[in-house]
Amino acid sequence: MDKIQPGVVxxxxxxxxxxxxxxxxxxxxxxxxxxxxxxxxxxxxNCSIARGSLSDTIIGDGTKLDALVHVAHNVEIGxxxxxxxxxxxxxxxxxxxxxxAYYQLKVIECKNYxxxxxxxxxxx
Numbered sequence: 001m002d003k004i005q006p007g008v009v010x011x012x013x014x015x016x017x018x019x020x021x022x023x024x025x026x027x028x029x030x031x032x033x034x035x036x037x038x039x040x041x042x043x044x045x046n047c048s049i050a051r052g053s054l055s056d057t058i059i060g061d062g063t064k065l066d067a068l069v070h071v072a073h074n075v076e077i078g079x080x081x082x083x084x085x086x087x088x089x090x091x092x093x094x095x096x097x098x099x100x101a102y103y104q105l106k107v108i109e110c111k112n113y114x115x116x117x118x119x120x121x122x123x124x
Contacts, residue, residue: 014073
């Protein structure tokens with residue numbers, strides 16, 4: 001049974017821009033991917049899940065997102081994961097969160113940036 005609470009946004013454009021050569025002006029990168037949400041997923045209030053730019057954003061079966069979680073475009077979250085309140089998973093490339101892991105993530109940035117995370121336990 002999937003449960004989507006009030007205030008959730010699923011499938012909005014991701015935050016992605018390209019610089020125009022020589023002028024350095026920013027131009028929005030198109031988002032033509034989608035969002036795939038597995039079975040028995042719970043998404044608590046005021047979460048946002050951006051659709052993919054060129055591929056899909058994926059939330060695996062049995063995963064639970066606490067309130068105010070942001071999942072950026074092209075992120076792939078595995079099965080039976082828990083992301084606690086306020087977690088931000090930002091990516092411009094594919095990021096896989098391990099199957100059955102319990103995460104309290106504050107920031108994960110990809111594409112030549114630092115990755116910060118705190119793994120605080122394992123669930124089965």
